[in-house]
Amino acid sequence: MSGSVKEPEQAWTVECAPGAFPLLGHGIALFRRPLAFLNSLPARGDLVEVRLGPQRAWVVCHPELVHRMLLDAQTFDKGGTLYDRLRSLMGDGVVTCPHDRHRRQRRLLQPAFRPSRVAGHADLMGEEAASVAATWRAGQEVDVSAAMMTVTARVMSRVLFSDSLDAATHTEVRRCLADVVRGLFLRTIVPVDAVFAFPTPANRRYRRAVDRLHAIVAAAVAERRRGAHRDDLLGTLLAAAASDEDGAVTDREVHDQLITLLLTGVETTALCLASAFSLLGRDPEAEGRLHAELDTVLADGRRPGPGDLPRLDYTRAVVTETLRHSPPGWLFTRITTRDTELAGRRIPRGTTVLYSPYLLHHDPASFPDPERFLPDRWLPGGTAAAREHALVPFAAGSRKCLGDGFAMTEATLALATIAARWRLAHRPGASRDTRPAVTLGPRTLRMTCAPRTRERAGTTHRTTIRVPHSRTAGETGVDDA
Numbered sequence: 145m146s147g148s149v150k151e152p153e154q155a156w157t158v159e160c161a162p163g164a165f166p167l168l169g170h171g172i173a174l175f176r177r178p179l180a181f182l183n184s185l186p187a188r189g190d191l192v193e194v195r196l197g198p199q200r201a202w203v204v205c206h207p208e209l210v211h212r213m214l215l216d217a218q219t220f221d222k223g224g225t226l227y228d229r230l231r232s233l234m235g236d237g238v239v240t241c242p243h244d245r246h247r248r249q250r251r252l253l254q255p256a257f258r259p260s261r262v263a264g265h266a267d268l269m270g271e272e273a274a275s276v277a278a279t280w281r282a283g284q285e286v287d288v289s290a291a292m293m294t295v296t297a298r299v300m301s302r303v304l305f306s307d308s309l310d311a312a313t314h315t316e317v318r319r320c321l322a323d324v325v326r327g328l329f330l331r332t333i334v335p336v337d338a339v340f341a342f343p344t345p346a347n348r349r350y351r352r353a354v355d356r357l358h359a360i361v362a363a364a365v366a367e368r369r370r371g372a373h374r375d376d377l378l379g380t381l382l383a384a385a386a387s388d389e390d391g392a393v394t395d396r397e398v399h400d401q402l403i404t405l406l407l408t409g410v411e412t413t414a415l416c417l418a419s420a421f422s423l424l425g426r427d428p429e430a431e432g433r434l435h436a437e438l439d440t441v442l443a444d445g446r447r448p449g450p451g452d453l454p455r456l457d458y459t460r461a462v463v464t465e466t467l468r469h470s471p472p473g474w475l476f477t478r479i480t481t482r483d484t485e486l487a488g489r490r491i492p493r494g495t496t497v498l499y500s501p502y503l504l505h506h507d508p509a510s511f512p513d514p515e516r517f518l519p520d521r522w523l524p525g526g527t528a529a530a531r532e533h534a535l536v537p538f539a540a541g542s543r544k545c546l547g548d549g550f551a552m553t554e555a556t557l558a559l560a561t562i563a564a565r566w567r568l569a570h571r572p573g574a575s576r577d578t579r580p581a582v583t584l585g586p587r588t589l590r591m592t593c594a595p596r597t598r599e600r601a602g603t604t605h606r607t608t609i610r611v612p613h614s615r616t617a618g619e620t621g622v623d624d625a
Contacts, residue, residue: 156209156487159189169195178580182475182503191487194498196225201477201496202486203503207510209487210499211533213478214540218243222543223479224496226582229331233324233354235396237404238546243481246543252384252393253401253546256303256377262550265303266450266557272298273558274447277565280593288421288568288589292414293318295558300409304402306376308364317360321411323353328582361402365395378402405547412472413551415585417558419470419578420462422586423517424563425570430519433458435596438564448560453553456560461519461526463555467537469517474502474584476539501536502584510534566593 161184164170173181182203185192190206201224204210213220221243231240238249255261272295280286297318301309309317327350331340340347364378373379381401385393424431437458442448448456478497485491506514510531511521520526529535538545545551568591578586 154208156191156206156489157189158191158193158487158489160193161185161188161203164195167198169197169199171195171197178475179502179506182500183506185503186507186509191489196496199225199496201498202489202491204486204497204499205503205507206487207504207507207531207534207536210504210536211540213486213497213499214536214543217246217541217543219481219484220478220497221481222246224477224498225331226328226475226477227479229328233328234404234407235400237397237400239404239408249397249401250542250546252381253377253405256380257547257550259549262553263450265299265550266453266553268302269299269554269557270447270449270561272302273561274565277562280566282593282595284593285571285590286568286593288591289414289418289585289587290318292417292421292558293321293410295417296410296414296554297321299554300406302376303409304377304405305364305368306374306378308367308378309360313360316356317406317410320353320357320360321407322587323349324357324407325411325581325583326350327353357403357406358399361399361406365399365402377405408545409547409550411583413554413558415472415583415587416463416466416470416551416555418586418589419472420466420555420559421562421568421591422570422589423466423469424462425568425591426576427517430462430517431567433519434462434559434563435567438560442560442564448557448564450553452560453556456556457523458519459560459563460552460556461522463552463559464522464535465517465519468505468511468521468535469514470578470584471501471505471537472583472585473537474580475500499536502580504534504536507534563596565596567596568593 161170163173165172185203186205190209192203192205194201194203204213222240227240234240236245238246238253241249276291276295294314297314301314327346368378368382381398385395385398424434437456441452441455476499480491480493480495480497482493483490491497505511508514510529511534512527512530521528538548570591578584
């Protein structure tokens with residue numbers, strides 16, 4: 145007889161969310177006040193039933209249940225309304241493909257995101273951040289959201305296409321991405337195709353943006369086929385397609401992977417950076433500690449590089465706390481591939497299951513005082529999370545984000561590069577509200593910049609910024625989706 149005793153299964157609570165409307169379900173609440181609606185669900189249960197349009201779905205509210213779901217990617221496959229919409233946009237790339245095709249695709253792309261390759265891109269990450277910041281002037285009102293999109297779009301396009309995209313195309317990509325993410329959210333929470341068949345201005349704008357993104361990628365691929373090989377991700381994919389005797393790496397897959405990485409690798413990191421500057425602008429203490437670290441690590445005035453990353457502890461903690469407080473990926477769906485059980489409840493095959501990093505990250509049972517921006521949580525000796533598996537900005541398991549290390553490096557270096565030179569301040573009356581689309585973060589954040597002078601360790605830096613009053617500065621949100 146074994147001396148081990150099996151731990152009893154936790155007693156989970158399962159409830160239904162109130163307030164569903166006929167046909168639209170909880171779509172109205174998710175569109176009008178999505179974050180408040182999500183934050184209300186843990187009080188209902190660990191697993192809560194909601195309606196997405198006429199469809200029944202479940203929101204997983206406890207981090208342990210989310211972790212179990214993410215580790216069982218075969219049962220809880222990429223699917224549901226979000227990924228149904230994303231597949232129509234991205235095709236079957238590494239983010240949206242079903243479980244049975246994921247391992248091969250991940251192995252194809254994994255070499256491009258190994259630590260050594262990411263370190264090799266560190267200089268261009270800092271270079272692009274410095275290039276954007278070099279255009280600012282003291283006292284200028286800067287569109288921080290657009291600036292961060294410019295940085296990340298240039299970085300990702302250089303990683304994918306080297307210098308194949310000119311400045312005008314970079315700008316067009318950024319604008320198309322903004323139109324796409326506005327339209328995707330409504331298409332996710334109201335999965336009724338007929339609503340989006342009407343030729344409304346918003347629907348036409350979304351369709352034009354999707355078509356133009358595909359055209360830009362197709363043109364870059366065609367140009368490369370006519371030219372010489374380059375050591376970028378497009379070159380890697382084309383070489384894999386040329387050497388693949390089984391024909392598994394098709395031209396369609398090359399296109400889909402590029403679209404996937406362009407869409408997922410640009411906006412999320414840009415939103416993280418914009419959120420970080422917004423949060424720092426409201427927290428002088430955290431901002432001061434960040435500046436002090438940068439003035440010490442970069443005392444000679446140089447741009448940060450990969451060798452500085454181990455010393456940028458507080459800078460990285462700012463990025464991590466931003467991902468906790470304002471995760472760009474805030475809501476995801478899965479679809480069950482077989483009858484299963486979760487929280488003691490039978491879940492039939494084909495059921496949509498949702499989880500929200502925002503909900504998990506703002507649950508006080510996991511993160512005390514969750515609304516406060518506290519980078520110290522992530523420093524040695526900090527409290528971090530009170531419950532395991534509560535921080536999931538990049539998911540977990542076999543479908544964990546392929547580019548998590550790339551994104552963290554890019555965000556850390558871009559934040560360090562810009563904050564070492566500039567202090568960004570909110571204008572008086574700036575809005576604090578951020579309404580999510582398919583991603584979360586400030587989309588029209590305007591701040592005023594002032595140059596910083598480096599201070600020796602142990603001194604305090606103060607910058608005075610005088611700005612005129614604006615009622616609309618810093619306003620964020622989603623236009624008509």
